[in-house]
Amino acid sequence: MNDLFRPVIRQKILDMQAAPLPVLTPRDVWLPAVPGKALAVIGMRRAGKTSFLWQQLAQRHAQGTAREGLLYFSFEDERLAGLQGGDLDVLVEEFYRLHPDWRDQRRCTFFLDEIQVVPGWELFARRLLDTENVELFLSGSSAKLLSREVATSMRGRALEAVVAPFSLREALRHVGQEPQQSPDRLPKAGQSQLDAALERYLAEGGFPEAQGLDARSRTELLRSYVDVVLLRDVLERHNLSQPQVLRWLVQQLLGNAAGGFSINKFHADLRSRGVPVAKETLHQMLAHLEDAFLLHSVALATDSIRRQQVNPRKVYPVDTGLMALFDKSGKPNSGHALETTVLHALLRLGAQVGYVLTPGGFEVDFHAALPDGEQWLVQVCLDIGDTATLQREVRALQDAQALWPGVRCLLVAQFMPPLVDLPPGIELHRASHWLLGTANE
Known part of the structure; x- marks a missing residue:
């Protein structure tokens, strides 16, 4: 031969x-x-x-x-x-x-x-x-x-x-707009262009082939990506016999990006509709989708395996461009898209990531354990211009500090007033700057 x-x-x-x-x-x-x-x-x-x-x-x-x-x-x-x-x-x-x-x-x-x-x-x-x-x-x-x-x-x-799909920096590099200086040194016009680029990135995502496409062409392209993953990387590869259940699962997961997901609740919902599927099959489907890199799930940050098992996982798509395919509201969800983008930035750093539920009932988006041993609490907010919103986000970080004394606390926001009064120990980062790496140097 x-x-x-x-x-x-x-x-x-x-x-x-x-x-x-x-x-x-x-x-x-x-x-x-x-x-x-x-x-x-x-x-x-x-x-x-x-x-x-x-x-x-x-x-x-x-x-x-x-x-x-x-x-x-x-x-x-x-x-x-x-x-x-x-x-x-x-x-x-x-x-x-x-x-x-x-x-x-x-x-x-x-x-x-x-x-x-x-x-x-x-x-x-x-x-x-x-x-x-x-x-x-x-x-x-x-x-x-x-x-x-x-x-x-x-x-x-x-x-x-x-x-992974392009990061924000890679997407800017792809079109020849990567800043050659620290973002905090940009003039006003440059900063406005950077903020506009971030908004565009959150909506369109970072798949290389999708860059610069009109909305309809991008939607059809990304839909074809998902279809191939489901067919070849999950159904055919693992010989699954319930393709409709898999599609319902993906609709639930990516249609509620950055939200909590419980296999138990989803299984109960299917049973109420008369859909016979084993709970173990749903666990396997979720694992297969993660193996195929279509999505990433984040468990509760805790040393207790039991607490991780009984609490929902938060699920994020591999790329923010996929969110519009499954969000039936028809409205851009920039807040969840920014949260998704921050998660992938943490994963690129090699961090082990979980989310936090505090003793006071607050939630912090991410606890990140970096390879060098440093730990971060990261709260992501689209706009902190409203005083009540800012106070809520800060209170969550402060409450979480009781669980991890001495941890670095980051508040990452896309829109913010010129002057923000924060308590000691809370770092405020403009999202576009943080995503380009200035907060990680």
Whole structure:
């Protein structure tokens, strides 16, 4: 079987290494720096994983690695149908036949995209790391290359790098409007443009392909993304037999973005409508949707497993652009969109995130435990111009401080009066500034 694929593989290598490098928007993706590990580039469909692989290739080329030492190879090619894990040696053989001076002498980098279509790829990847002087990137459809699968299949030989839709900074960079100075140094006109860009981002989201589209085209595009995730990454992959229940679940979750969700209540509602579904099935569906990166759920921040289980989870879409697809009110919910955006900013920092219910009955949007051990309480509010609103948000943070003494307390707001009187220990951040990173430096 090897000889059947050899000419195609050789030609693909030649064509790739002769192709001009694409000009793409640089992404701010954190890469773990652990020698000897493969990097699995994961994330929701259409978030930009393939583009990110090309950017990593271009970066290494700019740093001095010759093109012959850099291999991008996509296995999503009908000419490779039937390729098995045992045939993958042909890729290595043909690469080093073309570039014999590289074998064992210099370190090259392989970017293997859509590798999950080849049965038995895991054994090949592990052996490649063990026997060749290669830096290895793996990526593919989230239906078959999820983080938990990579960890299992590669037996500890792979770490993950998550590619999400554009952040606010990346979206601005994409259209050539990324501020080149600290946002708090912008003139009035620049600040107004930044605030307008944030409002647009909250409504339209950050999927790269959706940038700049009119509302109808963007809606149809994003709807197609969701449909593919539900069909291929959840229903087909996990062999589920109740597609309508899954759609109802997604409608409930994304139609109430940033709201609380209880499997028990949803299950009771379905039963009242005569829909027979097991509660365990609903738990599995929610887990599958998170695995496919369509949404992220946040549990109560507590050391008590029982309290986490009996309290609702708060659910957020992977991208604010999806909210309009499921919100039947027809009105933009900028407050929940801002909360969703802040959550994803915290996740990009590597934070473990929960929400807080205080002894006084207040709720704080997020408790974030950062990798360096620092802890934040983060309250998100669209507009604190109203005195009563400001007092409520501050009181919630103060009440939560009793649970985490000494924690850093942040109030992130999009609209605020020129002067705000806050008690000691409460930091106020303009949302556009905080999202661009000035609060995290």
